[in-house]
Amino acid sequence: MTTVLIEELEPESADAGVAAHYGDPMREQRTLETAVGLVDRSHRDVIAVPGEERAGWLHTLTTQHLSGLRAGQGTEMLVLSPHGHVEHHALVAEDGTTAWLDTEPGAGAGLLRYLEMMRFFTRVEPRDATAEMAVLSLVGPEAAATAARMLGADLAEPRVREVPGPKFAAGSVPPEPTALYDVRLFEGGLARRVPLGVDLLVPRTGLDAVVARLAGVPKAGLWAYEAVRVARRIPRLGWETDHRTIPAEAGFVGPAVHLDKGCYRGQETVARVHHLGRPPRRLVLVHLDGVATDQPPVQGTPVTLDGRQVGFVGTAVRHHELGMIALAVVKRNVADDARLTVGESAAAIDAG
Structure with missing residues (x-):
């Protein structure tokens, strides 16, 4: 199998380090849209947040309702500037002892700096876990069935709540994450059901073993993954955002923003734009x-x-x-x- 790395085709790309394709990117796209393929996304940055106060602490710092996040749940979150501009986006997976945050390649250091700055006396210990954990993705309509059959991870459908209209009644948005992604431990890692399939957070020391267990799943490169993402209109931090992007402009409000959770940095801008209905x-x-x-x-x-x-x-x-x-x-x-x-x-x- 021919492996063509991103940096061989796009030397300056932030996605360097993973495969662009394996010889036939169009066939790989069709596989992701009709069946299931395995995509190496191990270039993503990962932050671990252990500590008994992690859920409530992350709740106060981000756009998502996280105070009641339980083991076996995942979601998405943003960190905003004081003026409501998107600074960070991460997906979350809670395993009962640690909240795992995975974000764009190169974005983890900035997110970790912000989290460390906001620790104060909270019982949390955020750390860079990129060297510990890697992200793989099973993508396609057969992803969940494949995770259940080959990894023993039986995952429920993801649920993303509809965004309420402007001037919605206070208390009408349930006090829980607006996106709920089922998370399950499996031998060798953590599986999280997401709209495009199933993300796997795997210790790098056991990465080869997990890939071997999935040997029957065809590989697909990041080019194919990105084509599916674009067709589904799923935004990506740093690609569909610039220095002045607010959540409502880039499609982040549904999965990553709870509109009735109280104060957080940038909340005033989010509320004002939503209630006016005019991003x-x-x-x-x-x-x-x-x-x-x-x-x-x-x-x-x-x-x-x-x-x-x-x-x-x-x-x-x-x-x-x-x-x-x-x-x-x-x-x-x-x-x-x-x-x-x-x-x-x-x-x-x-x-x-």
Whole structure:
């Protein structure tokens, strides 16, 4: 099997260290969308938060309702700036002794610095666990069945609550995480059910053994994973965000923001924007015509309308069915039928 690493194709990519593909990225995409594939995401940073006060402490620092997080539960969370801009995003898995936070490659150090700064006298001991734990992902409609059959991890469907409308009644949002992801221990690691499949948090010392147990599952590279993520309109920190992104602009409110949990840093901005119902920008899926070039635009490429910039491209991919597509953040008042330009390509918003 040919393994092509991300850095061989994109030397400056933050995703260096894992496979871009294994020889046929389009076939790998089809596998992830129709069956199940194993994706190496071991470049993600991991932070461990043990300590008896971890749930309540994380609850006060983040956008998510975490005070009652129990063993066997996972979710998502954000850390915001005082002005409500997205600074950090992490997925959470609670095993009963430790809350495991996995985040984007290179983002863990900043998140850990913030957590350490906010410890004060709280009984928690956050640490960088990237050298201890690696993330693998089973992706596709057969992911949960595969985890149950091959790892003994029987996981319930993920549940993400609908975002309440503006001016919702106080107390109408249940006091629990807005996204609940089932978490199970298995021999060799931790499994967490998520919308794209099942994430596995595995000790690096036992990584080869877990991969060997999953030897019957075809491997898929990060290119295939990203194509599926983009088609599902799932945002990624640092790709669909910039220094002034607020949660409502990038699609983070549903899975990562509890709108009725009390004070946290940046909460005023979140509440004001939600109750007005008018975020300055919005996340959209765009189709690129690919006539002038068949190369996907790089992250940050301007989206223009009649010669003026109205947004930027986050992640752009070649999709096996949809062609060249991208997630973009554009001004709220850009119409769904606007004739946009991205680099050399004409672009159209997919309003579906």
